[in-house]
Amino acid sequence: MNAATAAPLGERGFDLAALSVVAVIALHAPHLPWWLTAPLLLVLGLRWWQRRSQHARTSTWLKLPLLALLVLAVVGRYGNVFGQGPGTMLAIGLLVMKLLETETVRDARVGMSFACFTLMAALLSDHSLVATIAVALGLLPPLAALRSLEPGRRVPAPLWRELLPGMGLLAVALPLAMLAFLLVPRLSSPLWGAPNSAEQRSGLADNMTPSGFTQLLVDNSPALRVSFEGPPPPPDQRYFRAYVMDQYDGVSWAYRDAADEPPAALEAAHGIRYRINLEPTRQRVLPTLDVPLSAPPDASLRRDRVVVADKPVDKLLDYTLTSATAYRLEPQPGGDQARWLELPDGFNPRTLALGQSWRKQYGSDDAAIVQAALALFHDGGFRYTLAPAPLGRDAMDDFLFDTHEGFCEHYSSAFTVLMRAAGIPARVVTGYQGGYWNAMGSYLLVRNSDAHAWSEVWLTGRGWVRVDPTAAVRPQRIDFGAAAAAPGGQLPWYQSGWLQSMRNRWDIVNRWWNLGVNGFDALRQRSLLKPFGVSETETSTLVGLLAASCVLAMLIGLAWVWRRREPEDAVRAALRGLEHKLARMGVVRARGEGPRDFLQRAARVLPTQRERLIKLMHHYLELRYAHNEAAAESLRALQRAVRDFPVSRVVK
Amino acid sequence: MNGLLRKLAQHAERRLPALTRLRQPEPLPIELDRRRIYIVPSAFGIAFSVLLMVMLVGALNYANNAALLLTCMLGAACASSMLLAFRALDGLRLRDIRAGHATAGEPLELTLSFFASRLREAVRLDCADETHAFPVDGVTELKVYLPTVWRGWQELPRLRIWSTWPLGLFRAWSWLHPQQSVLVWPRPEVGGPPPFLPADAQERLRPQPGEELAALRDYRRGDAPRHIAWKASARHHDLLVKDFDRPEPRETWLLDWDALRSFDSETRIARLARWLGEAEAQGRRYSLKLPSGSITAGCGPTHYARCMSALALLP
Known part of the structure; x- marks a missing residue:
């Protein structure tokens, strides 16, 4: 050895x-x-x-x-x-x-x-x-x-031929593997540390700097998949909120997580119920369609109706929620209205001046100021591009008065700063917008490239209202998704045209895979036997079933290998069938007794069957010894004759 | 503890004779079937299953179903390889064994003829501290060498046939104990006197007068002209010379057991064996007279084998 x-x-x-x-x-x-x-x-x-x-x-x-x-x-x-x-x-x-x-x-x-x-x-x-x-x-x-x-062993000449037997082995193993996969008891909590959460992963972050999204907007991997109960909302209402950011330090916007404040009041007529299948983000925030009415289990609702999970999302997460798309959020001003107006000192003087001038111009008409800002973006020569010119220290000034180019981050950031300068409470919201509606699977596929940033402003009597300044510049971004918004040549080849649409269609397979395989967790395993009336499958039951199915698989395998490969001689098999019948009638073939002697003896013992037996004997001997190869026709006749041979109990 | 284990092993060997060396000899052909093929995981198989456990725990811990599925797949593939190990031996037939000739002390060549209706790869046979690996497809012959010690009939040892096909994770084995013996010839003595010849032997052996034409060969400088085959040379480019074979006049050795009366029987056998070998090597005719019977004069490998076998079978 x-x-x-x-x-x-x-x-x-x-x-x-x-x-x-x-x-x-x-x-x-x-x-x-x-x-x-x-x-x-x-x-x-x-x-x-x-x-x-x-x-x-x-x-x-x-x-x-x-x-x-x-x-x-x-x-x-x-x-x-x-x-x-x-x-x-x-x-x-x-x-x-x-x-x-x-x-x-x-x-x-x-x-x-x-x-x-x-x-x-x-x-x-x-x-x-x-x-x-x-x-x-x-x-x-x-x-x-x-x-x-x-x-x-026999060594096949080409290298690739070596790989084929392994394929056969894996194919044979597949049924047992599936059974084991279903039945191996899942751990409800990990034995040791969950995967390293420090790992770099693109996704929404809890802060936003202009141009920080660029990585994300070209990342074409799926972020979430949403299926709705009832019809999906129209494309211009597919806003998935993740973070609500209020802190601006002149460079970036940041989300402030406060667990102790109750969620802001919400008045909504009716909600849309939907289910989100979220890819791992390593973060705790759970994107929701617009404004959620409540939080899913193992998560909580923050003040600004941001849903935060209890632990980072390290694996696929499924959650069901109800959200409102027509609502009044916080219609009465909250106690801390000043935080939505904070602006860092010494940044963006020209932007501040512009906001203040609007306030003077329009008086107390907040809606008119919002319109003025949107009109500025629409008519002020602004351009949507994923590769904008770099901005200096007074980033918003540079963007609004010099470069005039940027994408959603720039627009939402500039808009929010303008609103705050004009004295209107405003905040930046990041999340996803759009997505691809997969008609075959009836679900909405949202990719990381669908990440988006917009603003919310607080208007008296209406509460927080969503304003998407990017839409003013490039309405296609909202109506047809991220791919349509990008000017030609800015997206990598794999995100364009028919290939993208193929990828979108193909995603349904990934969804099935996620739902069927990756989403099969301890919870779903426990309800495995529900169709058989067992509401809660215990671990011991699973182990027992696993052992039983392994034994069963082994038995099937053994039956397969024990099956004799060499086909038995058909003529001899027919004779053996006859022997069995005669044995039941009391004539047992002796050891060493030739077929001719045996059948002659049987004919003597069973005079009623004499004719038949002698005929069978001659038939057998002819088949056996007259030709090298038994004639198929004659063989079948013998088999038929043996089958039709009557077994009658001999009265002794 | 060791004693207990040994007792346990002995008990197991008695209970399961097919599993062990105690397997009774059986006539050829021997066909391996499920009743006599045993499988255990190999050391590598055990190590690999530990690795599979580690992979399983890792996949479960990270709640990674794709990894779990892969681990299950690999595990199931390994389990299936056990069936393939069984199938590598199942239905394999040892049809017959042909023994060569060997004198005691020399390895004896055995030709084992295996038959399998489908291809069996990586079949291994343990014989005399040597492992032979070979594929069997249809009728396949394998030559092995069996060490010998004594002259006479020697029973074939139990042969272990095994395989770790296909992945080396499981080891399937079975014992073959063919009911067959091989004849080992006596070992000739190393040196000694030539046989004593009867007094009239010299006279009876006259030098062969005739010269027999053996073959034609190319002319070499110094060949006698009268030896040139003129007629044959006319049809060729070069001269051809008749090559004459002049057999040495050699006397027939009449080897007699009773002529060596002063020695014990093994010494006599060894001496006779040496004489037989020398006579055969020199191309003499020889006869052998033994207590068990006489063999008339002759020569050639068949004659030699007959004489040696008669010697080997002496009591």
Whole structure:
């Protein structure tokens, strides 16, 4: 046994092991920095060349510095080596290092096991359907490598042929895997720390600086999926509020989280009920359609009707809410009205002057001032662009009077500052606007690129009113979504035209995947047996079911392998059938008794069947000995005759 | 503790003879079926299942269903590989064993003929501290070498046939104990005198007068002109020369058991074996007279084998 595992690794085995490592790196590439991926691939390539053409080993003096470099790189990027992100990066590096010293069968086995593990780690950061299928296919090279380690096998000539048996194995394993997936009891709380929340992830932040959105607006990944009870709201009402920001320091707007204040009063005639499936954001805020009436479980409603979850959203989250789109929010002025008017001293003097001049011009008509601001954006030569010119210290002054170009952040920020300068309580709201209505799946797909910022102003008698200054500049942004708003050439190719529409349609598969697989949590598992009248499935029941289904799967497998492969001789089978019948009638074939003797004896013992038996005997003997190949017609006649042979109890 | 374990093992061996070395010899052909194939996880299989557990706990902890599904898939694939390990041996048939010839102390070549109706890969056979790995497809022959010690009939040992196909996670095995013996020839002594020849042997052996034409070969400088095959050379570019085979006049050895009366029987056998070998190597004719019967004069491998086998079978 030891000698077998210490045997040197063959060329094919090494090729497949190297291929496995390449697959691992490729599947991790989307979330690894390029400066790590490229050297790893280079080291791998050199090692392959070295073993294949030089038949040389890698010296320890090369491996040690490489290891040190790897650890340095991980620490340099993450600050430590613990946690999901650094752990994954380290594991991939170590896998490549393992290949450097892979010389024997045992090394290769260890390496391939480790490769399976790192493949699974790839799913920790992306668990979409495509990623899962890709990783499952990524299992094929390690499986093929393990196969190639067995001595005494037929080595197929092309490398890709090695991968096919693994595919068959995985396909056979799929039913059992599904059962196990359904029945493995889920943990209701994690055993150790949840995934590293410090990980960089694009998404809405709780502060907003002009141009801070640019990353987000080109991020095409889904942010949330919404299904409505009843018809969806029209496109111009698809505003999903996330943060309400009131603090402005001249550079950025910030959200202030205060848990102790009760939610502001809301007067709404009727609500829209909807369900949001939120992708992990690592943040606590839960976007809601316009103004929610109440908070979902495990979350609370803040003063400005912002919904904040009790813990950061680290995995897919499903919540159902009721919101109002026609409402009066805080119709009576709250006690702390001054905070909506705060402006930092010494910033944006020209903007302030403009706001104050409007106040003088329109008197106490707040609505007219709002209209004046919107008219300014509409007619003042402003341009919507995702790549605006940089702004200086007095950012709003520069934007309003010089550059005249920007996107939603600039417009909402400038508008809010103008309103505050004119003495109208105003605030910036960030969230999502628009989305793609998937008719087939009846849900609204909102992408990160649909992130948007707008303003709310407080008008006497009407409460907080949403004003979207971006709409004044570029109405398409509101009516047709982010993609329509972007001037030509600013969006990457994959966000444009038919490809985008294909991606939108394809998203329905992701939604099914999210609902069916990723969303299958402890709660849904407990109601697994509801169709069978068991309202609450206990963990012990699950374990029992799991064990039972494993046994069942094994039995099915055994039945499959125990099935005799060699087809039995049909002529002999027919004779055996006859023997069974005769045995029931009391004539048992003796050991060593030939078919001719046996049937003649039977004919003597059963005189009533004499004719038949003699005929059968001749038929059998002819089939058996007259020809090399039994004639199909004659064989069928024999089978029929045996089947029709009557079994009658012999009265003794 | 060790004693207890050994007792337990002995008990198990008695209860499950098919599993162990106690398997009774059985006539060929031997077909492996489910009653005699055993499977246990290999050391690598155990380590891999620990890894799977780690992956499972990780996926559960992070509540990552995609990772969980992948882990389940890998686990189920590993479990299925157990069935494939079984299938690698199930239905495999050892049809017959042909034994070569070997003198005691030399390894004896055995040709095992396996049959499988479908391809079996990575089948391994343990024989005499050596593991052979081979695929079986249709009729497949495998040569193994069996160490020998004594002359005479030697029973074939129990052979372990096993496989860790396809992933090395499970090890399926079965014992083959063919009811067959192989004849081991006696070992010739290393050195000694030539056989004693009867007095009239020299006279009876006359030098062969005739020269037999053996073959034609190319002319070499110094060949006698009368040896040139003129007629044959006319049809060729070069001269051809008749090559003559002049057999050495060699006397027939009449080897007799009773002529070695002064030695014990094993020494006699060893000496006779050496003489047989020398006679065969020199191309002599020889006969053998033993207490068990006589073999008339002859030569050639068949004759040699007959004589050696007769020697091997002496009590």
